Amino acid sequence: MNDLTNKKILFIICGGISAYKSLETIRLFRKNNAEIKTIITKNAKEFVTPLSIASLSQGKVYEDLFSVENETEMDHISLSRWADVIIVAPATANTITKLSKGLSEDLASTVLLASNKQIFLAPAMNFRMWEHPSTQDNLKILKGYGYKTIGPDVGDMACGEYGEGKMSSPLHIYNQIYGFLSNQTKNKKIKALVTAGPTNEYIDPVRFISNKSSGKQGYEIAKSLHKRGFETTLISGPTNLNISENINLIKVETAEDMFRAIQDHLPTDIAIFAAAVADYKVDKKQKDKIKKKENFMINFEKNIDILNYISNHNSMRPKLVIGFAAETTNLDKNATDKLINKNCDWIIANDVSKKESGFDSDYNEVTIYYKNNHLNKEKLLLKKKSEISEEIVDRIIAQIH
Numbered sequence: 001m002n003d004l005t006n007k008k009i010l011f012i013i014c015g016g017i018s019a020y021k022s023l024e025t026i027r028l029f030r031k032n033n034a035e036i037k038t039i040i041t042k043n044a045k046e047f048v049t050p051l052s053i054a055s056l057s058q059g060k061v062y063e064d065l066f067s068v069e070n071e072t073e074m075d076h077i078s079l080s081r082w083a084d085v086i087i088v089a090p091a092t093a094n095t096i097t098k099l100s101k102g103l104s105e106d107l108a109s110t111v112l113l114a115s116n117k118q119i120f121l122a123p124a125m126n127f128r129m130w131e132h133p134s135t136q137d138n139l140k141i142l143k144g145y146g147y148k149t150i151g152p153d154v155g156d157m158a159c160g161e162y163g164e165g166k167m168s169s170p171l172h173i174y175n176q177i178y179g180f181l182s183n184q185t186k187n188k189k190i191k192a193l194v195t196a197g198p199t200n201e202y203i204d205p206v207r208f209i210s211n212k213s214s215g216k217q218g219y220e221i222a223k224s225l226h227k228r229g230f231e232t233t234l235i236s237g238p239t240n241l242n243i244s245e246n247i248n249l250i251k252v253e254t255a256e257d258m259f260r261a262i263q264d265h266l267p268t269d270i271a272i273f274a275a276a277v278a279d280y281k282v283d284k285k286q287k288d289k290i291k292k293k294e295n296f297m298i299n300f301e302k303n304i305d306i307l308n309y310i311s312n313h314n315s316m317r318p319k320l321v322i323g324f325a326a327e328t329t330n331l332d333k334n335a336t337d338k339l340i341n342k343n344c345d346w347i348i349a350n351d352v353s354k355k356e357s358g359f360d361s362d363y364n365e366v367t368i369y370y371k372n373n374h375l376n377k378e379k380l381l382l383k384k385k386s387e388i389s390e391e392i393v394d395r396i397i398a399q400i401h
């Protein structure tokens with residue numbers, strides 16, 4: 001079995017018949033040297049006892065949000081920061097619903113809401129509850145927030161019915177978490193660089209041309225890479241977004257600034273170009289503010305194509321170069337041309353003529369075009385940019401390990 005020495009796992013046990021399986025899951029993690037703390041909800045205590053969890057986990061079991069003892073020893077925020085990963089098992093329909101609404105009425109939901117770590121849910125419920133549109137809608141919301149699910153499995157249920165809704169086996173949960181944590185450790189040695197947002201190209205000191213990029217897609221990719229352990233640098237054009245201080249954020253304005261900042265951060269192992277870099281800049285930026293006149297001409301000249309340069313003309317070409325393509329027509333042809341001409345390993349194309357996705361939306365729908373991959377191309381259907389980013393990073397990890 002794979003060792004988890006020095007890894008910190010926070011278990012949250014909710015009230016369902018499968019809570020007994022969590023004991024076995026905790027035993028497995030402990031056997032492999034993980035350090036464990038547990039939160040048990042009020043309902044879970046109907047199924048398992050704090051004493052049995054404490055003796056199996058050899059770690060502290062927390063119960064109440066407002067406990068003087070807990071708050072002085074480790075408050076709910078520190079508890080969420082302490083963990084490398086949080087596992088909610090069993091994750092009941094009630095818990096999933098509460099989390100999707102952002103409720104924080106007990107210790108478990110408060111810690112989850114305050115968490116900045118990867119949260120895994122191991123759902124367990126009757127198959128009709130699992131299939132219910134409200135459960136599925138709530139799960140969709142949680143996935144958009146970055147939660148991951150393990151299971152549920154199909155099988156005989158405690159209630160005597162058969163279907164999808166059984167909590168996954170302790171071994172399966174262990175293997176999923178082990179895979180995540182061991183990739184995270186490996187990724188710490190890998191550098192990733194992401195570009196995001198628009199560039200501003202100045203006409204005079206106070207006026208510029210730009211585009212509608214909000215930076216959301218690039219920022220979400222940087223967040224996903226960081227969560228998976230990569231040493232992440234984000235080079236961003238002007239946006240209104242914030243990001244964790246553990247990501248190396250470099251703010252730039254023009255395409256030339258962005259190009260210089262990227263060069264300063266080479267070599268890197270992976271480079272993802274999600275920025276909407278202006279293709280043109282004003283040939284002669286006016287030193288002073290242009291006075292009002294009837295009309296005047298602006299001449300544009302081509303900006304450097306950063307992606308093309310880094311990928312085609314640079315001795316420090318990253319091992320994996322991923323470009324984006326923003327298209328309004330001929331997605332297939334234009335994306336394939338960019339894949340070849342810009343010498344990318346992948347091009348991620350989005351149709352930016354749609355209102356519900358692309359520029360300045362929380363959602364995106366993309367097609368990934370691969371250069372040397374039997375899949376050739378792969379479509380990721382409309383979902384939150386955070387989820388699209390997770391799926392892109394899943395594929396990056398599969399390619400590089």
Ligand code: PMT
Binds near residue numbers: 306360
């Ligand atoms: O920022 P959001 O609001 O979240 O929107 C996301 C997005 C639509 C901007 C993003 O998903 C996206 O498509 N980014 C690339 C936009 C773009 O400039 O596409 P392009 O087809 O014009 O360029 C192709 C590739 O070359 C891109 O990787 C681009 O970063 C790069 N490029 C382009 C021009 C240039 N001068 N230098 C470049 O490096």
